[in-house]
Amino acid sequence: MIYQIYPRSFADRNGDGVGDIAGIRAHLDYLAALGVDAIWVSPWYPSPMADAGYDVSDYRDIDPVFGTLAEAEALIAEAHAVDIRVIIDIVPNHCSDAHPWFQAALAGGPDAPERDLFWFRPGRGPNGDQMPTGWASPFGGTTWTRTTDPGGAPGDWYLHLFTPQQPDFNWDHPRVRAEFEDVLRFWLDRGIDGIRIDSAALLVKDPTLPEHDPGNPGFDPASRHPFVDLDGVHDIYRGWRRTADGYPGHRVLIGEVWLPDPQRFANYLRPDELHTAFNFAFLGCAWEPATLRACIDETLRVHAPVRAPATWVLSNHDVTRHVTRYGREDTTFSFASKREGLPADLELGTRRARAAALLCLALPGSAYLYQGEELGLWEVEDIPHELRQDAMWHRSGHVDPGRDGCRVPLPWSGEEPPFGFSPSTAHAPPWLPQPADWKDRTVRAQTGDPHSMLELYREALRIRRAEAALGDGSLRWLPSSTDVLAFARDPDIACVVNLSVVAVPLPAHDAILLASGPLDSDLLPPDTAAWLRIGKDS
Ligand code: NOJ
Numbered sequence: 271m272i273y274q275i276y277p278r279s280f281a282d283r284n285g286d287g288v289g290d291i292a293g294i295r296a297h298l299d300y301l302a303a304l305g306v307d308a309i310w311v312s313p314w315y316p317s318p319m320a321d322a323g324y325d326v327s328d329y330r331d332i333d334p335v336f337g338t339l340a341e342a343e344a345l346i347a348e349a350h351a352v353d354i355r356v357i358i359d360i361v362p363n364h365c366s367d368a369h370p371w372f373q374a375a376l377a378g379g380p381d382a383p384e385r386d387l388f389w390f391r392p393g394r395g396p397n398g399d400q401m402p403t404g405w406a407s408p409f410g411g412t413t414w415t416r417t418t419d420p421g422g423a424p425g426d427w428y429l430h431l432f433t434p435q436q437p438d439f440n441w442d443h444p445r446v447r448a449e450f451e452d453v454l455r456f457w458l459d460r461g462i463d464g465i466r467i468d469s470a471a472l473l474v475k476d477p478t479l480p481e482h483d484p485g486n487p488g489f490d491p492a493s494r495h496p497f498v499d500l501d502g503v504h505d506i507y508r509g510w511r512r513t514a515d516g517y518p519g520h521r522v523l524i525g526e527v528w529l530p531d532p533q534r535f536a537n538y539l540r541p542d543e544l545h546t547a548f549n550f551a552f553l554g555c556a557w558e559p560a561t562l563r564a565c566i567d568e569t570l571r572v573h574a575p576v577r578a579p580a581t582w583v584l585s586n587h588d589v590t591r592h593v594t595r596y597g598r599e600d601t602t603f604s605f606a607s608k609r610e611g612l613p614a615d616l617e618l619g620t621r622r623a624r625a626a627a628l629l630c631l632a633l634p635g636s637a638y639l640y641q642g643e644e645l646g647l648w649e650v651e652d653i654p655h656e657l658r659q660d661a662m663w664h665r666s667g668h669v670d671p672g673r674d675g676c677r678v679p680l681p682w683s684g685e686e687p688p689f690g691f692s693p694s695t696a697h698a699p700p701w702l703p704q705p706a707d708w709k710d711r712t713v714r715a716q717t718g719d720p721h722s723m724l725e726l727y728r729e730a731l732r733i734r735r736a737e738a739a740l741g742d743g744s745l746r747w748l749p750s751s752t753d754v755l756a757f758a759r760d761p762d763i764a765c766v767v768n769l770s771v772v773a774v775p776l777p778a779h780d781a782i783l784l785a786s787g788p789l790d791s792d793l794l795p796p797d798t799a800a801w802l803r804i805g806k807d808s
Pocket of ligand 1: 321324325361432468469526587588
């Protein structure tokens with residue numbers, strides 16, 4: 271069970287309104303007691319923060335807003351001392367435009383050797399004033415920006431799949447490959463246990479930079495990215511794997527492979543390359559029994575031949591929190607539908623989120639928990655426009671609400687903002703405003719309340735650790751009506767999720783280990799899940 275820490279929003283120790291490494295260190299006991307196996311820390315490197323740290327200007331240091339390298343080293347050691355492994359986020363597809371290589375590429379003009387480390391191209395048309403390709407960015411806007419030559423004349427264009435402040439690296443260049451091998455060693459030398467690889471499928475572009483063609487399998491139809499030459503990707507991650515294997519212990523490589531098609535997604539996984547990747551198909555899946563079951567089956571089917579553990583993810587720092595999503599009529603996630611901002615029934619969403627937690631934690635493989643999910647936080651959708659920070663909001667011309675709503679600082683304690691996120695002596699408010707209603711969602715308010723989301727997660731994680739049937743292994747569907755998901759985890763645990771609108775009888779069991787909501791004698795109410803102890807032959 272891997273817990274995602276978004277450092278800006280986890281806990282602020284120095285009172286500047288932004289979370290920091292000291293804040294993470296101060297709450298390691300909370301994470302250990304919650305029962306997490308590892309933390310994945312979103313980028314903490316020096317960055318101008320054009321994309322909240324996913325625009326890195328130095329891969330071997332820590333941004334002062336988060337602390338120092340010495341503090342990062344202390345965090346790694348202290349996490350290990352409480353048996354928590356540390357996974358850091360590596361951003362290899364692009365850097366920041368403040369990165370020294372990119373600065374040298376601009377300053378040195380068209381002949382600068384550093385230009386070859388990126389994708390500089392002349393424009394099309396007689397004056398070169400048309401972009402080299404018409405690719406669209408998932409952040410809105412274009413994927414090319416024109417440079418100005420040192421003499422002041424309009425120059426070449428450079429590629430940035432995300433914001434203009436995030437130039438894409440050219441992974442065909444040996445210096446780029448060597449640099450990232452070295453970055454990997456830098457952090458492995460500091461004891462990290464794994465890496466989460468940002469935009470892991472986008473690194474190797476088709477060098478001919480072809481125009482978008484929906485019939486061309488070299489394009490990701492969802493995002494229109496030239497998504498690549500798979501052999502090139504395999505080659506990179508095999509190299510990283512070998513580097514990581516040179517260190518004692520197991521180091522995990524987790525890819526962010528955002529592809530809707532499970533088969534294409536699984537092509538990126540190999541035991542000696544990327545071990546696992548986030549299951550975005552499951553994350554985006556509707557709260558609907560047939561679709562969920564098909565998604566689970568398909569996930570397990572495509573993972574088996576590549577011997578990769580399946581992953582189960584409900585939320586992260588890029589998507590609408592699932593308490594909100596599951597409270598909507600359309601319970602799927604997509605960046606397109608997010609723009610519609612439809613109303614959400616948070617009580618219903620919370621009930622379903624509780625059931626979804628038990629579903630995820632009972633499925634075979636590894637589960638990811640995005641900070642605040644264990645508190646039942648919802649998407650904050652009413653952040654005043656002038657306080658919104660996300661590049662998606664700005665780049666889309668304010669059409670896309672952006673991702674700030676899932677990044678609001680965590681509530682730890684107290685009756686009003688900053689809810690213990692910052693110390694009482696803080697000299698700035700939290701970097702995004704927290705809803706006053708979160709006073710019931712603080713860690714303090716939920717601790718000891720047996721009906722709280724936090725205690726549900728604590729208990730589920732305790733059982734998951736204690737029971738051999740959970741975690742790795744296989745899944746066996748049990749007979750059930752089509753609106754119910756019921757499966758056994760051999761030898762002796764079953765998980766039942768009622769997605770129908772009526773209460774249903776539980777299958778035969780010896781004991782109820784945990785339920786996501788109150789049961790009606792032996793009936794499982796709608797949108798409720800239960801873990802059962804079953805006989806070995808059930
Ligand atoms: C995926 C990350 O999760 C997201 O937050 C970021 O904006 C893009 N990659 C670009 O780095």
